[in-house]
């Protein structure tokens with residue numbers, strides 16, 4: 001790794017890149033290879049590869065126990081888990097979500113001919129602003145989906161009372177929040193249900209995968225049937241279902257990764273602390289903090305570049321990419337500016353000022369078990385040099 005002291009040392013100014021191989025924001029964390037191969041062998045021996053097999057059932061129990069919740073319904077990915085939860089709750093018409101989220105939150109609705117209605121976020125937490133949600137309610141609103149962006153807190157009580165006032169369900173897209181708590185209680189225990197993603201780039205992965213956590217027995221049962229085409233018994237279909245089943249090999253990966261979950265969180269926490277120390281004194285750069293009184297997974301290193309910074313957000317991104325640091329602008333430009341939704345609401349930006357501002361300011365930096373202190377010090381020295389130099 002080269003040493004970056006001044007703007008002259010930057011790849012964007014002609015020097016060689018700091019890293020030979022690209023550094024990703026979310027390289028998969030992988031637990032014991034030996035244990036995984038052992039479980040893979042068991043799956044082959046048992047000749048049971050999918051459809052509620054023994055690995056999936058064990059995995060569901062462990063994830064439910066981990067979150068202290070009654071049910072974990074495992075699925076093939078987080079998007080299908082969202083779709084099934086939305087369908088099982090009977091949502092239709094319009095559903096309120098933030099625009100500042102991964103596009104899957106909106107797609108899971110529009111894929112089922114439900115209109116996503118975008119409400120603005122709180123500028124500091126990056127999650128739904130209850131006052132904005134209130135403003136977007138119409139007679140066609142049938143539900144609210146809060147997104148626990150970056151695994152951070154969301155105003156659960158205020159959102160729940162809006163939902164209760166209008167007699168509509170509240171659910172959460174908790175794709176980022178595996179292993180996090182809110183006011184001391186594990187996520188999965190709030191609203192009607194909460195949806196997880198176990199995609200390869202999430203700090204806890206099952207290759208691809210997702211799940212819905214809920215304490216509602218009936219809802220859990222409906223979702224279990226829906227993920228298997230709606231079959232109840234061999235020849236009897238009682239719901240419009242889909243194929244949302246998790247495979248045994250995905251569940252095996254999940255079981256192995258669960259064994260290493262504490263080390264994965266600790267690696268993320270140490271990375272977060274190093275970033276915090278290194279970026280502390282840089283004007284115009286704010287590292288989003290984690291609330292130390294809650295359980296966190298520390299999986300996202302999110303910085304916001306304000307106008308006080310001498311370099312623009314996109315200049316920093318360009319400079320980091322030149323160093324082979326593939327920092328990301330998640331979730332720019334906001335769902336409302338993506339083609340399918342832009343056409344639906346050409347003027348929605350007018351009611352989403354905080355979304356626009358945050359989406360224009362955020363950068364995500366690499367973390368996870370493949371990132372260490374030396375790497376972070378090189379990344380942050382590049383950011384320091386980039387902000388000391390050009391626009």
Ligand code: T4K
Nearest residue numbers: 024026027028077078079102104173175197198199200209
């Ligand atoms: N709700 C929210 C709030 C979400 O953030 C997501 C997913 C969902 C719902 C839906 O859950 P899933 O249906 O995905 O389970 C990603 C992921 O595709 C997506 O899962 C995730 N959120 C979103 C935040 O990010 P990209 O474009 O960053 O991922 P991808 O696959 O291009 O990978 C990023 C980089 O990581 C690559 O450039 C290379 C590296 N990588 C990737 C993979 C897949 C690896 O090193 N190894 C790998 O195996 O979208």
